Amino acid sequence: MSGLKAVLLDVDGTLMDSNDEHARAWVDVCQEFGFSVDYERVRRMIGMGGDKVLPELTGVDEEDEKGKQMKERRGEIFRERYLPTLKPFPRAAELLRRFSDAGLTLVVATSASKTDMQGLLKQGGLESLMDEKTSSSDAEASKPDPDIVEAALKRAGCAPDEALMLGDTPYDIQAANRAGVRCVAVTCGGWSAEELGDAVAVYRDPADLLARFHESPFAAG
Incomplete structure (x- = not known):
């Protein structure tokens, strides 16, 4: 070596x-867009990027218009609600x-x-x-x-x-x-x-x- x-x-x-706050941001954005997801399920996925988490949770591709909106909104939620803490x-x-x-x-x-x-x-x-x-x-x-x-x-x-x-x-x-x-x-x-x-x-x-x-x-x- x-x-x-x-x-x-x-x-x-x-x-x-x-990590907990990233999971909460995903739960929040999914709820806003009409998807019900379990926090514990999301929590185990933190560490992967949105390109994998979003379709796994919702079936929505990150390149679709809805997917882009959800990823952008998730970032806003995370930075506004959780990052300052x-x-x-x-x-x-x-x-x-x-x-x-x-x-x-x-x-x-x-x-x-x-x-x-x-x-x-x-x-x-x-x-x-x-x-x-x-x-x-x-x-x-x-x-x-x-x-x-x-x-x-x-x-x-x-x-x-x-x-x-x-x-x-x-x-x-x-x-x-x-x-x-x-x-x-x-x-x-x-x-x-x-x-x-x-x-x-x-x-x-x-x-x-x-x-x-x-x-x-x-x-x-």
Whole structure:
């Protein structure tokens, strides 16, 4: 393996405590458009992009006029009702600084829209700590497809074996693995360690990873 050069970072559920609120925004928009969906069903889908969540919940394609309206409205609901209440997980910013101190390039790799991503990073005080950013606009298909991870690798200017992904869902792990990138996972996004078992290492949250950084794949990479 080559030396580790970059960390590809999911945001929702990994750095920001926002997965529940994304699920609520989907429930809200579906209700507005006449679809009754179960919160718990939606919650398990958070981590995938709207290109997968919308048709799965409603049968509406995101490229249809109604689909475009629903996706736009979902974003408005999330940013207006939920984003202002969100906080980063404890010590998330310190973890990012620790990565930077280790000489690693930090690249956001999220299936969120560019507008949501920017809002989340600003809300969490994390925006200035990132070197590069990729979002749903940089990928044909969202996680668990590998597109966004491949786009992040390109931004980082490194090979798959020179990067590690940090995420919180099986979708992150699947997307990373399909791009040839190893993934480290955290359980703070709502998935259990067992459900994240395909990751190379699992931690409770950013604070736990930071506390054990010296023995983590990021230090050994």
